[in-house]
Amino acid sequence: MAFIGLLTLVLIALPHGLSYSQREILVVLTINILVVSSYRLLTLTGEWSLGHVVMMGVGAYASALYSKEWGVPVPISMIIGALTAGLVAWGLSFPLFRMKGFYFLIGSFAAGEIIRLLWKRFRDPFGGPKGIKRIDPFPDIDLGFIRIDFFDPVNYYYFTLIIVVLCLVILWRIEKSLIGLTFHAVHWQDKLAESAGVNVRDYRTLALVISSTFAGLAGTLLAHYIGTVNPNGFDIEQMVFVLTWAIVGGTTTLYGPIIGCITLTALNEIVLRELGLEQGRPLIYGLILIVSVLFMPKGLEDVVKRGVAWAQLQIVKERTNGV
Amino acid sequence: MESKILKVNDLGKQFGGIKAVNGLSFVVKEGHIHGLIGPNGAGKTTTFNLISGFYKPSQGSVRLFDEEISGLGMYRVARKGVIRTFQHSTLFAEMSVLENVLVGTHMMFKPNFLAALIGNERAIRDQAIKRSREVLEFFGLESFTSNLAGELSHGHQRTLGMAVAMASNPKILLLDEPFTGMNPEETQSMMGLMAKLRDSGMTLLLVEHDMTAIMGLCDRITVMNFGKLLTEGKPLEIRNHPDVIEAYLGTRNHAT
């Protein structure tokens, strides 16, 4: 409880200690936490996709177009945009879940590339390679005594933070429910799950649709903040970053991918930027991935678990010494 | 009472050139423990895989009461009430014993997405846990509830496999060599539990090499060899049947 209180304070105070550009990075980081956490939900069923970032893009494009072309108010376009990503994922599940494991991985990559190709090919409505520009921003909120301008990264950070925390609570509830248990069952022994009457394909599809919907929502959060989307923003390089966050952080806990994402973003922004090595980011991420798989196969979450266990042991020791 | 719950008729499965099951027919009566025996490679597990929908048969039919179930697919057959266990301990090794059995209750207590979303599945979850604990208690596994399934001894893993299957409250339970890896005491107590299940009205189809268990438990025994029916009868008839003795001693193998 005390921990949650402290965390809340830190999260509220955080942007005020940062420069303007760092605040912008903080917004993107918050969005990325939703991307990697929703990705983890899919991995619970044992399937790893390379199309997750494209699903994020589907949400971003959809919400941008709904608001720009049809005049749908932005908060509503975001919700429909996220649902669009879920719907597209549902459609893709039919060809994709004829495959498993490695073939699913490659299939999801191909499906993602096809979607990106459509964005590039059809100038109308997707804007071609340059994508969509001047997307409607999230509208200001006028409470009479105070006007909240979401162009200000601090305000938009608070907004995303609330949304992302809500989503994390939902993801956590799903995982801890009987549905989450069934996801695990499908992962560890799909044959046994099936012989217990589980429709394994339906559950794989459910996980894909939920994770894509949340990825889509993350995409809409990004689109209405930076005001532009283009096909390259959702390419395989971005996907590799998401994979790296998930693997370096570990995927057995909800917080694993989150610490992976935060640690690597911090590393990126603080170390690489200072050293002027930003261009080498893919290379360095590749190295980090290899090193962490070799020396830290259980991810950062395992380091945290052991740290907590060690701290508890110290407390117990101190108490027994005191007596 | 003695109605025919499962009718296997002219069942066949071919793998490439091998006819693993070849024109097999037999009938299981409700409330019986029915044995399915035969030498290694006779086709017993394949028969289970055909009944449970894991394979599509190349010929023949499987009927539950009067409903055709062959070729339905595993989870659909399971939903009809035909539940099988696996010859090689197949469990959710990384999950707790209780969670394993909870998955077994999947059909009785269907997870509800909306309830999960708003964090409101307490009622259904409590019922599922209650059912799971009862099943674990029946099989004497209640002291291992929070252990990981993978940590259990081989015999306990077999028992847990049965508990997962039983948790779904099946009409007929197909057990593939449930006694392997059990010591004599465990075998004895497991036999007691199976007799108890039968007395409560459950039907069991039992594949087993342990002859003491088979002879002690079965109401009727089907013997197969090379994918075909060799003979069928009461335990005493089977024990003294010359063809069965021959099949097990392997003289016929040399003759052909």
Ligand SMILES: Nc1ncnc2c1ncn2[C@@H]1O[C@H](COP(=O)(O)OP(=O)(O)OP(=O)(O)O)[C@@H](O)[C@H]1O
């Ligand atoms: N998937 C498969 N592909 C090819 N051949 C198979 C397959 N499954 C089983 N067989 C073959 O079918 C035959 C019957 O095998 P099955 O596993 O049904 O025997 P079994 O009676 O269960 O034997 P055991 O007592 O050793 O368990 C064997 O010759 C086996 O090699």
Ligand SMILES: [Mg+2]
């Ligand atoms: Mg077998």
